[in-house]
Amino acid sequence: MRTESPAGVVVIVDGYSNASSLVTAFAACGFAAVHVLSSAEPRPAMIAPRAEDYREWLVCPDGDAVEETVARLAAWNPVAVVAGQEPGVPLADLLSERLGLATNGTALSAARRDKYRMIEALRAAGIRCADQFTSDDRESVVDWAERHADYPVVVKPLSSASSDNVYICHTAQQTDDAARKVLAAHSMFAERNTAVLVQSFLEGPEFCVDSVSADGHTYVTAVWAYEKTVVDGGRKIYDRDVLQDPEGPVVPELIAYVRQVLDTLGIRHGASHAEVILTERGPALVEVGARFNGAMEPEFYQRVVGVDPAALVALAYLDPAGFADRYGDGVYRRLLHAAVYEAPTTLDGVVESVEEAVVAKIGAIPTVHAVVARSAPGRRISPTVDLLSSPLRIFMAGADAESLLRDRTVVDELKDRVYRLR
Template identity: 50%
Template sequence: MSHSSESPVAVVVDGYSAGNYYPAAFGRLGARVIHVQSTPELIPSMLAPDLSQYAENVVCSDEEVLVDKLRPYGPVCVIAGQEGAVVLADRLSEALGIPSNGSALSQARRDKYEMIEALRRAGVRCADQFKSGDAGAVTAWAEARGTYPVVVKPLSSAASDGVYICNDASDVRAAAETVLGSPDIFGGANTEIVVQSYLKGTEYIVDTVTSDGHRYACGVWRYEKSLLPTGKNIYNRDILLDADSDPVPALIAYVDEVLAALDVRWGPAHVEVIVTDEGPALVEIGTRLNGNIDAGFHDVCLGHNQASLAAQAYARPEEFQKQYGGQAYRKLRPAVVYNTPTELDGVVASVDEAVVEEISALDSVHRVGVKLAAGSRIRPTVDLLTSSLRVYLTAPDEERLTAAYERVRELKDDVYHLA
């Protein structure tokens, strides 16, 4: 039986976190959306998919069975809802013979080491690196190379989990032993780690959506970071840049090389790039939505959002390619995403809703994401996962935006009362 005569069908694999924006995005284009849950139980460490938004939820971990179940629907795409689903989505779409990035370079799009090696093979500027499951070997490589700092990180985690900047051999050994001794964000064992040359410079986010090789740059943001005494470089603000301001055109041109090297022809990509003295160099790429996405916020400051663009790229490719192919976004309003750091240490007794309301009521605040609930452990911020709030701010001018940001800074620690 074929369903293709009805409305088109989109398949989302593991629609956690940012993937929750897909059902509405495809729905607006008249597509029905089916969810594939690749694990018997939902993964507890991420914001769960809202299964009520899907026409159906297929719980299955056997790929051949999945392909047989999905084929009658004639889906327009199989798309990853989050980072961990990229490889499976690539294989399913390839097996179904529908638009796909294919599986040949899937590992290079997930594994931080393979990613950089694929760039090196393609002659694209990238970091020096080495990988091993042995902390001693990692330390020896750093010592032999003789230039510090170096970066130690897991092969395939996310959200700056387990990333250490190391200034000498003892730092490298300690970081290597810590990462090898702990699971990644998805609960998998870190059997190998990668050590890389430290890319010195300012870091940027480049978000793209591609439809059959026609790339659209849908947002470029500059990371403002704070270096902690621990050597952790934490995210503070993501600041939206004008598309024609330096170094945005150079970043987009570099990202085009990265997409080509990794054979990304379809769908969204979230790319982190550092502009070094030699030019842009890749930190990493995820062929999925920006985890920081807030569709309504992006609609206000950019006039579109990555989820709706990705849906259009698959469901209405000709329309997308004509409207967006080879183009870049236009910044409609100044905007920042503020991941608030905290020094608080203890157990949250309560969330002060009055303070949350005061922050939310600021003219320039689009949304406040309160990350902890009563009973949660709050610790001093060491990475993206341990920031206390995520606040989306946009205003007609920079002055108002800055004023609101400063007020949020004053109020952020009053949100949580500790036991």
């Protein structure tokens, strides 16, 4: 029989993937976790939360049963409601607001998930952003691209992640083909794509800015430059995220821009992950999520920038004044050169086994901090076309950038031996 927690609990909504670090961080502060799932079943494209990590597991699909969920959560004396990953953002906003806890609120929830509304909110505030159009009609999408934008244009779903169904289109035919693919698909969150977003192409290098906020005080935990490569078919895929010098020539400008974005979208509490293109005119947002970077690994961040973002989130909710005093509106230090390598593959087949000896050999490379095998026996591996289809994530850190590149060549010699296929 379950009993109330006198100390209180943290409520984690959609605790997929690295959201398990939140369970650990709040537990270190004396608070157990209760889980709320925002869908009837776990979303299959994401690493599912572990039931054993939680005191209780509630289901509140599509915002149904909110009253019952709020009542059941209130009995646990919750101290915070936190979105574990992207699909949980709106429900976390709603539950935290209804429970009277620190909240980003529901007024701008849609703009924090729907990419069209997100960019329009920036436009209304006079913040630099892409031109765009959305429709459930392919012909209208192509017409907008032909009339209002110079090619290339970007076609993608309104709400997804990890470069899922994102296409760079150079012709009307490519735009039509991309719109058809988006409308025929479900997002990585198992949500049917009911409309297409088409945007002007933002030319320039891409960065991501990770941060944690407490009552509007935002500490930037890292800025990464995205390096991409082109695969067969012309699609660009993520290659490496490279940690930037916080005092580098473009980083302060990126950070200042992202602070404006967070203020405009009402992200005042918790983690955020913003992707930005540095155009000739200055930074312009790709998208921002009120949740962790998908590649956030606490021990890695602790090693390379000196902070654990999950621990910062716990501090932000439990002691916002202490957070403000200690971290204020500060910026990370780069302690080591670091990169996250999303290793691609040309393998095609069903995994029979993960060769742990090869994983260990990669892990023994001097600059390799950790190796994450993202597939498993019985799952299919296909040639990499986006972030989701990269079968290995490798965290690397060292004294200089050259050592990371040198050791990456060793990784490349081993990566396709990690999986034995049937």
